[in-house]
Amino acid sequence: MTTEPLSRARIVTAAIDLIEREGADAVSMRRIAAELGVGVMSLYNHVPNKDALLNGVAEAVLSEIEFTDDPDADWTDRVRSQARAFRQIAHHYPRCTMLVVSRQLSSAAGLLPVERALATLRSAGFDGPDAVRMVRLFIAFIVGSLLREVGVTPTFAPVHHRHLAGAEAVDPALFPEVSALAPLLGACDHDAEFEFGVELLIQAITVLHARKEGTH
Amino acid sequence: MTTEPLSRARIVTAAIDLIEREGADAVSMRRIAAELGVGVMSLYNHVPNKDALLNGVAEAVLSEIEFTDDPDADWTDRVRSQARAFRQIAHHYPRCTMLVVSRQLSSAAGLLPVERALATLRSAGFDGPDAVRMVRLFIAFIVGSLLREVGVTPTFAPVHHRHLAGAEAVDPALFPEVSALAPLLGACDHDAEFEFGVELLIQAITVLHARKEGTH
DNA sequence: ATTGACGGACGTACGGTGTACGTGCCAGCC
DNA sequence: GGCTGGCACGTACACCGTACGTCCGTCAAT
Structure with a gap:
C-alpha cells in the first residue's frame, strides 16, 4: 500500500x-x-489554516462548474444554461453550497463565472455598466435561491413540510394568508421555481434591452 | 448597582x-x-443551548423590521417599501445578517414578512400559486443581495476595491471582460443596485400581471 | 416560626477544537 | 560522508459547548 x-x-x-x-x-x-x-x-x-482550507473547498466546488457555452446560440439561451450550470453544482455538493456562497473568493475559480456572464451579456449588446448590473442581479437571485433550496435540507432529510408541520401550527387569525396558502408554501418544486425566476429575469432584461435599443 | x-x-x-x-x-x-x-x-x-440562542438572535433581528404598510397605496409601492424594510435591518445589524439568512425560522418573526408580502400580492389580484412564487422570487433576490452587500465587509472595513485590489491582479488574457470592467466591478453602489433590482422585478411582475388579466 | 420544595446562579469537569512549536526521519545535493 | 531542507508527527495550550452537582434565596404549607 x-x-x-x-x-x-x-x-x-x-x-x-x-x-x-x-x-x-x-x-x-x-x-x-x-x-x-x-x-x-x-x-x-x-x-496554512482551517479558513484557507475551507476557501479551498469553495474554490474546488466552484471550479467544477461545467460551462458548455455556445457562442453562436441566442444570448438568452446562454444565460439560461449558465444559470443552470451554477445551480447544478449546488445540487452535486448540497452541503458545500453554504460554504461557497458565504465566502467571497478572489481566485480564478470565483472570477470565471463572472467572466462568462459578462461576455455573453456584452455580446448581446449591453454596455459595461448594464452588464455588471445584470450579472449582480442574476447572482443575487441564484445565491438566494440556492440558499433556500439548501437551507430546507440542513439534515438532508427529505422534509417537505418545512416549518409548517401541520396547518394548525400557524394561527389563522394572525397569519391568514400564510395559513390559507400553507399547502403551497409547504411544498416547493425547486426546479420549477428556479426556471420561473430565470425566465422572468430574462424577460425583464429583454424588455429593458429593447427599450434601450429604441432610444438610439 | x-x-x-x-x-x-x-x-x-x-x-x-x-x-x-x-x-x-x-x-x-x-x-x-x-x-x-x-x-x-x-x-x-x-x-437550552447555543444554537437556540443564535436562533433567538435571528428572530430578534427579524422582528425589528418596521413594516409601515399602507393598504391604500399602490401595490407596487407596498412591495417597494417592504423590500426596503427588509434591507434596512440588514444595514442596522450587518454582522447579524448572515445569521438571519442562514437559519430558517418557524417562528412568528420569520412568518410575518411572508404574511405581509402575500397579503399585498393577493390584494393586487394575484392568485395563490403566483403570489407564493413572487414572494419566493423576491426573497431570493433580497437574500442574495444582502449576502453580497454584507459579504463584501466581513471585517467591516470599508474596502471598496474588493477582490480587485489592482487591475493588474487579474490576467487580462484569461479574463478580458472582468479586467476591462474592473473599475465597475470594484465599486458598487449597493443602494442603486438594490433599487434597480427591485424595480426590474416589479416591472417584470407587472408585465406578467397584465398578461394574465388579458387572458381572462 | 419551621420546614420543605424549588428555581436560579455558579463551579467543576470532560471531551473536543485550532494551531504554535519542537523533534525526528529521509531524500537530494555538495 | 555530511549537510540541508522539507515533511510527518507528537505534545501542549488556550478555548469551546455543555452535563452535572452544589449552594443559596424565596415562597408555601405546616
Whole structure:
C-alpha cells in the first residue's frame, strides 16, 4: 500500500467528501486527518489554516462548474444554461453550497463565472455598466435561491413540510394568508421555481434591452 | 448597582451587541457570560443551548423590521417599501445578517414578512400559486443581495476595491471582460443596485400581471 | 416560626477544537 | 560522508459547548 504523499488537493477533496457525508459541522482538522490516516499537524504543511482550507473547498466546488457555452446560440439561451450550470453544482455538493456562497473568493475559480456572464451579456449588446448590473442581479437571485433550496435540507432529510408541520401550527387569525396558502408554501418544486425566476429575469432584461435599443 | 435578573431577552441582546461589535466568530457562551458579568452556566437556565440562542438572535433581528404598510397605496409601492424594510435591518445589524439568512425560522418573526408580502400580492389580484412564487422570487433576490452587500465587509472595513485590489491582479488574457470592467466591478453602489433590482422585478411582475388579466 | 420544595446562579469537569512549536526521519545535493 | 531542507508527527495550550452537582434565596404549607 503506497500511501501517496499528501497534498493540498487530497486534503481539500477529503474535506469535501466529509462535508457531503456528515455536514459542515463535522469538519475539523483532526477529523480530516483521521479520514486521511494522517497526523493532524501534517495538514499544516500544505494548508496554512482551517479558513484557507475551507476557501479551498469553495474554490474546488466552484471550479467544477461545467460551462458548455455556445457562442453562436441566442444570448438568452446562454444565460439560461449558465444559470443552470451554477445551480447544478449546488445540487452535486448540497452541503458545500453554504460554504461557497458565504465566502467571497478572489481566485480564478470565483472570477470565471463572472467572466462568462459578462461576455455573453456584452455580446448581446449591453454596455459595461448594464452588464455588471445584470450579472449582480442574476447572482443575487441564484445565491438566494440556492440558499433556500439548501437551507430546507440542513439534515438532508427529505422534509417537505418545512416549518409548517401541520396547518394548525400557524394561527389563522394572525397569519391568514400564510395559513390559507400553507399547502403551497409547504411544498416547493425547486426546479420549477428556479426556471420561473430565470425566465422572468430574462424577460425583464429583454424588455429593458429593447427599450434601450429604441432610444438610439 | 441592582443587577437585573438575567433573562433570555438580556442574553439575546448581549449576543447581538457582541456580534455587531466583534463579529459572529467572537460569540461564545463564555464571552457572552463575561459580557453580562455572569457565570457561564447561568445562561443555560434561560437558553437550552447555543444554537437556540443564535436562533433567538435571528428572530430578534427579524422582528425589528418596521413594516409601515399602507393598504391604500399602490401595490407596487407596498412591495417597494417592504423590500426596503427588509434591507434596512440588514444595514442596522450587518454582522447579524448572515445569521438571519442562514437559519430558517418557524417562528412568528420569520412568518410575518411572508404574511405581509402575500397579503399585498393577493390584494393586487394575484392568485395563490403566483403570489407564493413572487414572494419566493423576491426573497431570493433580497437574500442574495444582502449576502453580497454584507459579504463584501466581513471585517467591516470599508474596502471598496474588493477582490480587485489592482487591475493588474487579474490576467487580462484569461479574463478580458472582468479586467476591462474592473473599475465597475470594484465599486458598487449597493443602494442603486438594490433599487434597480427591485424595480426590474416589479416591472417584470407587472408585465406578467397584465398578461394574465388579458387572458381572462 | 419551621420546614420543605424549588428555581436560579455558579463551579467543576470532560471531551473536543485550532494551531504554535519542537523533534525526528529521509531524500537530494555538495 | 555530511549537510540541508522539507515533511510527518507528537505534545501542549488556550478555548469551546455543555452535563452535572452544589449552594443559596424565596415562597408555601405546616
